[in-house]
Each structure stands twice: as structure tokens, then as C-alpha cells.
Amino acid sequence: MESHSHLTSDQQLWNALLDGDSHAWGILYRRQYRPLRSWALRRFSDPSMVEDALQDLFLWIWQHRQNLNRNAPLAPYLKFSLRNQILKLLPGNHVPLNSDADTYEFSVEGCPESQWIEKESEGYWQHFAHKSVSSLPKRKRQVMEMRYHDGYSIEEICEKTGLRYQSVVNAVQLSVTQLREQAQLAGYNYQVFRRKSR
Known part of the structure; x- marks a missing residue:
């Protein structure tokens, strides 16, 4: 044209x-x-x-x-x-790299x-992740923040919240599934929420 x-x-x-x-x-x-x-x-x-x-x-x-x-x-x-x-x-996000390829x-x-692109993309991701967690129901949001932001184990979350073990496991699994779906719809490929070790 x-x-x-x-x-x-x-x-x-x-x-x-x-x-x-x-x-x-x-x-x-x-x-x-x-x-x-x-x-x-x-x-x-x-x-x-x-x-x-x-x-x-x-x-x-x-x-x-x-x-x-x-x-x-x-x-x-x-x-x-x-x-x-x-x-x-x-x-499973396994990466079949060719032998002469660079790293993952x-x-x-x-x-x-x-590096600037990666940093900026990470900034977008952090904003998206925070917004997504904030959209969860109050109890699930609390569990997710304790698990992935504060790094607590399932047992520690049970102790601090009084919730049953299976209730905490279910809340984490359902929340991660929901957040991963939101991330994929938004075009992100990051593994949703890695647990931070304290």
C-alpha cells in the first residue's frame, strides 16, 4: 500500500x-x-x-x-x-536446548x-502478580501471601491461622491454578509463585 x-x-x-x-x-x-x-x-x-x-x-x-x-x-x-x-x-516447561545453544x-x-528488557518485564510481572493475588478472596489471599511472600510451610500456616492442613493445601492449589490461568491469559509464561525460602 x-x-x-x-x-x-x-x-x-x-x-x-x-x-x-x-x-x-x-x-x-x-x-x-x-x-x-x-x-x-x-x-x-x-x-x-x-x-x-x-x-x-x-x-x-x-x-x-x-x-x-x-x-x-x-x-x-x-x-x-x-x-x-x-x-x-x-x-512442564522443560527446555530442549540444542547442544550449541546458549543457556536457558x-x-x-x-x-x-x-538486561533492561528483562528487568522491565519482571517489573510488569511483579505488578501483575500483586494485582492477581489481591483479587483472591480474603482467606486465600492470606494463605498465598504467607506461603509465597513470607515463605511459611503448610504446617506453619496451619499453626498461625488455625486452619486444617488439608484446607491450607486446597487453598494453595486452587489459588495457584487460578493465578496461573490469569497469567497465561495475560501472556505471561513465568512459573506462578515460587516459594521464597526464609
């Missing part, structure tokens, strides 16, 4: 996409598909899974465009997001912005 001839850089396409321009979204998808696929295949050994994750990623980007970061460096941002989409498709931790070669 002639009207998009001025959109030459990926960053301009990204900004147009975030403003609701579906044509810019299509151009960016076609432009980024092969580089992202090549990058992912150096780390994850299943081509069909990588391709599914790429399609999921760009669909998710379009659906959540109003909430995405306009100023993030695009290449590391897309790689970080693709990595999370791939991890969602792996059973997010890394973008020669990209000084990668």
Missing part, C-alpha cells in the same frame, strides 16, 4: 501496529518471521513448535497492542516474548538492552 511507504523501519511499523494499523502488523510479521525463526531454532530443537509459537506471538501482540511498550528496543523485546511463547508450549536464561547476543 502506498500509504505505508513511509514506514521504513521496524520501530515505525511497531508504533503503527500499536496504534491499530493491521497492515503495519502484517509487514512486521513478514519481516521478522524468518530472523526470529532462525534465532529460536538455534535454541529450541522443534521447528513446528517454534512456528506455532511465532504465530501465537504475533496474534498475542495484535490482541494486546494497547498495553505493549512503545519504547522497548524491538529486536530483544520480540526475542524475549518469543522465548516465553515457546516455553508455554513445552510440557534470556540472552541476545551483542544487545546491551537485554
Whole structure:
């Protein structure tokens, strides 16, 4: 389309996409598909899974465009997001890395912005997690905060709250399931709530 001839850089396409321009979204998808696929295949050994994750990623980007970061460096941002989409498709979050791949931790070669992206993404996640826990019923919220924020064992929670052991276990399991579903709907791939050791 002639009207998009001025959109030459990926960053301009990204900004147009975030403003609701579906044509810019299509151009960016076609432009980024092969580089992202090549990058992912150096780390994850299943081509069909990588391709599914790429399609999921760009669909998710379009659906959540109003909430995405306009100023993030695009290449590391897309790689970080693709990595999370791939991890969602792996059973039990096991990561079948190729032998010549880099580590599980997010890394973008020669990209000084990668730590900044990870830090910012973690900040979004912390805000989301806090908001999600706050939405739980009062008793479940109390149990989850004691378990995952304060690091108490199930037995310690029972002692402090007077609840039965099975009631605490049920509250934790139901809450984690609910929070994990909320995280997946919001596009997060983080393991929901690791227990903090004291």
C-alpha cells in the first residue's frame, strides 16, 4: 500500500501496529518471521513448535497492542516474548536446548538492552502478580501471601491461622491454578509463585 511507504523501519511499523494499523502488523510479521525463526531454532530443537509459537506471538501482540511498550528496543523485546511463547508450549516447561545453544536464561547476543528488557518485564510481572493475588478472596489471599511472600510451610500456616492442613493445601492449589490461568491469559509464561525460602 502506498500509504505505508513511509514506514521504513521496524520501530515505525511497531508504533503503527500499536496504534491499530493491521497492515503495519502484517509487514512486521513478514519481516521478522524468518530472523526470529532462525534465532529460536538455534535454541529450541522443534521447528513446528517454534512456528506455532511465532504465530501465537504475533496474534498475542495484535490482541494486546494497547498495553505493549512503545519504547522497548524491538529486536530483544520480540526475542524475549518469543522465548516465553515457546516455553508455554513445552510440557512442564522443560527446555530442549540444542547442544550449541546458549543457556536457558534470556540472552541476545551483542544487545546491551537485554538486561533492561528483562528487568522491565519482571517489573510488569511483579505488578501483575500483586494485582492477581489481591483479587483472591480474603482467606486465600492470606494463605498465598504467607506461603509465597513470607515463605511459611503448610504446617506453619496451619499453626498461625488455625486452619486444617488439608484446607491450607486446597487453598494453595486452587489459588495457584487460578493465578496461573490469569497469567497465561495475560501472556505471561513465568512459573506462578515460587516459594521464597526464609
